[in-house]
Amino acid sequence: MKLADLATLIRSKNAGPFFLTFDILFDDEEHYQLVKDSQCLNVQTFAALYACPAETVHFFACDNALAFKFSIPRPLPQGDLGDGDLHGGQQFTPLMSIDVPRPEHQTTPSDTHVE
Template identity: 30%
Template structure:
């Protein structure tokens, strides 16, 4: 099985306001996008498990013209809180790199 790191040459996570995080997955061309963007491996349950979020609130926004899948989920704590470890959420994508897509 292919891992996200093998299918997506560029992955970015970022803050989407003080209460949300967005992860952008750039697939390596239209064929890879069509094959993997709807993979069950990228389910809301994955984000609940990896990021401690409510799976019912995970949003998936495909952008086929760009070969991008945008996934947004609520932050566990608001940005800038006492326990903040990644103020801009720029390191959150790392947990996804070894996820196997089917």
């Protein structure tokens, strides 16, 4: 499964001129917990996706909001020459294709076959 299929909202935005912040929100606890239990969202994942040192990634899960948040330094300061996204609103797209492994005990309708 892809993260985009499970999350209700995946977004990015500026957190000041030097940082980007990302939010991954869910409508229900089942999907949130599935992603949390898979541990596919972590500092190393974000560091690899956004080519930044792991020690610069700030990541946390917010259980009461059914959300994950992380922040990273902007590759270029907001508005600097070469900055292609002044608002940071288009930086979320690599997150959409993160694979979320399905628990081995869980089946989908296509997994069951009746003869």
